[in-house]
């Protein structure tokens with residue numbers, strides 16, 4: 001892992017830096033590149049604006065490792081009312097949630113109790129509820145959580161990360177429940193005994209996991225989502241899908257708001273199912289630092305914003 005990336009990921013955990021940065025106008029200006037605004041309505045307006053391009057959306061409220069029942073009740077109720085807004089506005093928008101926002105630090109059962117009503121409401125509207133994957137200390141609990149949720153509701157999807165050594169085994173286990181899987185490379189600072197230090201290995205494992213998902217999709221045993229801006233990988237997997245006879249509606253490509261915008265539009269125009277993940281909320285610091293870490297050159301954008 002590069003020095004810049006590991007420094008940015010370390011900084012993402014600093015409460016002092018978080019409180020400094022979130023108050024600075026220049027930082028708030030820079031964040032706008034990846035997030036249309038802090039309010040739910042900002043995210044929904046941005047989702048609406050993408051509909052003419054046939055780009056679906058996913059929204060997520062930033063914040064992680066919240067504890068305490070009052071907090072998790074508030075998050076659950078917020079997402080339930082967000083689903084109401086989405087239905088009123090008839091948006092092609094799904095939700096993605098972080099398990100630690102909904103009680104995973106307390107217990108798997110507490111978390112499942114909070115997520116189940118969101119998943120039920122989301123499924124009522126024909127939408128999949130997506131579950132994010134956080135750092136490697138949460139993987140076992142998140143897999144168990146997903147299996148529990150999936151047993152009660154088919155329209156739940158899970159993120160898995162190609163940088164972890166363990167993920168091929170996890171995927172084989174998950175295939176037993178015919179999962180919807182959003183495959184990503186992984187965004188956290190992980191030690192060398194759990195994750196590939198070299199990006200080329202993460203990329204190679206991404207491709208082999210992607211192929212495994214497409215083979216499973218061909219037999220009706222998985223719904224693959226490629227969550228990446230790596231166009232070499234996207235183009236490769238899209239071509240493989242065609243070779244295997246996996247039709248465009250049987251898999252999706254998901255990207256983040258503000259990244260590879262032209263490519264998102266081009267894929268959608270070619271008839272592929274594309275969704276753009278839009279974040280909102282005022283607790284954006286750790287998430288924003290992870291976006292900077294993915295491309296340390298983005299730091300110059302922040303520096304420039306300080307002088308604009």
Ligand SMILES: Cc1cc2nc3c(=O)[nH]c(=O)nc-3n(C[C@H](O)[C@H](O)[C@H](O)COP(=O)(O)OP(=O)(O)OC[C@H]3O[C@@H](n4cnc5c(N)ncnc54)[C@H](O)[C@@H]3O)c2cc1C
Nearest residue numbers: 132133159184185186187227228229230254255256291294
């Ligand atoms: C829909 C979606 C959901 C995600 N959910 C999770 C999750 O639940 N858990 C998790 O650990 N991670 C998640 N991630 C983040 C993911 O793990 C990667 O950190 C992130 O997608 C960057 O990796 P990449 O696949 O785009 O590949 P990279 O090889 O990092 O990037 C490929 C190219 O994309 C462009 N690019 C990538 N990132 C940026 C950026 N920040 N700014 C500007 N350009 C950029 C660059 O041109 C780069 O060369 C998610 C990503 C997406 C798209």
